[in-house]
Amino acid sequence: MEKINRLIEKIKSEPPQTEDLAFLLAVEDKTEMQKIFDSADQVRREYCGDGILVRGIIEYTNYCRNRCLYCGLNKNNESIERYRLGKNEILESAEIIHKCGVKTAVLQGGEDPEISPDFIAEIVSEIKTRFGLAVTLSSGEWEREVYKLWKDAGADRYLLKIETTDKKLYEKYHPEMSFKNRLRCLEDLIDLGYQAGSGSLVGLKGQTPEILAKDILFFNRYGFDMLGMGLFIPHKQTELRSEKIGSLDMTLKMLALTRIVTKNTHLPATTATASFSDRDRRLDALRAGANVIMPNFTPGDVKKLYEIYPGKKCLTEEGVSPVDTVRQLADKTGRFVDLSYGHTLKWEYQQ
Numbered sequence: 001m002e003k004i005n006r007l008i009e010k011i012k013s014e015p016p017q018t019e020d021l022a023f024l025l026a027v028e029d030k031t032e033m034q035k036i037f038d039s040a041d042q043v044r045r046e047y048c049g050d051g052i053l054v055r056g057i058i059e060y061t062n063y064c065r066n067r068c069l070y071c072g073l074n075k076n077n078e079s080i081e082r083y084r085l086g087k088n089e090i091l092e093s094a095e096i097i098h099k100c101g102v103k104t105a106v107l108q109g110g111e112d113p114e115i116s117p118d119f120i121a122e123i124v125s126e127i128k129t130r131f132g133l134a135v136t137l138s139s140g141e142w143e144r145e146v147y148k149l150w151k152d153a154g155a156d157r158y159l160l161k162i163e164t165t166d167k168k169l170y171e172k173y174h175p176e177m178s179f180k181n182r183l184r185c186l187e188d189l190i191d192l193g194y195q196a197g198s199g200s201l202v203g204l205k206g207q208t209p210e211i212l213a214k215d216i217l218f219f220n221r222y223g224f225d226m227l228g229m230g231l232f233i234p235h236k237q238t239e240l241r242s243e244k245i246g247s248l249d250m251t252l253k254m255l256a257l258t259r260i261v262t263k264n265t266h267l268p269a270t271t272a273t274a275s276f277s278d279r280d281r282r283l284d285a286l287r288a289g290a291n292v293i294m295p296n297f298t299p300g301d302v303k304k305l306y307e308i309y310p311g312k313k314c315l316t317e318e319g320v321s322p323v324d325t326v327r328q329l330a331d332k333t334g335r336f337v338d339l340s341y342g343h344t345l346k347w348e349y350q351q
Contacts, residue, residue: 008024021209053266059306071238082305105133106136160198203245226268268290269293272309
């Protein structure tokens with residue numbers, strides 16, 4: 001335990017080293033893991049406070065032009081029932097988010113070739129004008145001009161997960177896609193003034209603690225405003241159907257160490273952790289450094305069709321306010337629901 005304590009204090013106060021992070025990621029002793037989680041929770045409290053931010057997700061299309069090997073939305077999946085929401089359906093969902101007191105709408109979708117950038121820009125503008133919400137987009141890879149169009153329309157944030165910073169692994173799991181272009185997209189988003197987000201998919205075959213450690217260094221170097229740690233869950237309609245599920249412990253260690261290193265980055269307790277077992281493991285994530293929950297406001301008739309991975313829990317149950325659901329989680333962790341806009345803390349930290 002003495003070495004664990006020493007390394008945690010080291011990465012808190014000094015530029016982190018790959019070997020130190022890899023050592024901590026490889027820890028399997030439950031007591032030592034708990035020390036990492038408790039340290040992350042302390043950093044979260046110091047830099048982010050005790051509020052749990054709420055973002056409302058609208059999954060507006062499950063069409064996608066890509067064939068990422070882990071994703072159930074991949075274009076080769078002929079078993080999935082496809083949908084795309086119309087303008088009025090998206091705005092109705094945004095209105096529900098607004099009426100619940102939530103101040104951020106997250107528009108998430110596959111890279112749908114039939115949805116024009118102008119359509120997204122129009123939606124963003126109307127959400128901003130009618131409801132005064134912050135808007136996060138999670139719509140994949142586009143040219144800089146498209147990102148600028150959406151930023152000019154009022155988009156505040158953009159989430160584009162790197163999934164893995166190992167170039168060979170990235171291109172193995174993203175056929176016909178380029179690691180270089182992914183980096184270009186992220187750099188364009190930052191340059192255009194978005195509050196930019198990224199993240200890892202934990203549990204891909206071939207990942208090592210050293211590779212995951214380099215992910216954390218990458219996140220710290222780019223200074224992302226938000227980061228998501230996803231758990232790999234194999235989908236039967238993908239080429240990775242026979243692979244084993246990722247480790248929740250490793251996912252939580254990634255979350256915790258990312259919190260310790262990046263200090264005030266917004267980190268969600270992701271839906272995948274809620275889908276891992278019968279118990280809602282978002283509580284574990286909230287106790288390991290997370291400070292964001294993202295309930296699902298996609299219309300009920302299509303919500304289950306946005307199946308990136310199987311068994312996804314739909315976090316807005318019929319007749320139950322998503323804010324009340326988050327409040328129950330907050331009560332269990334001794335924290336409170338924060339219904340502010342929850343903009344990046346990086347700007348404040350730099351002033």
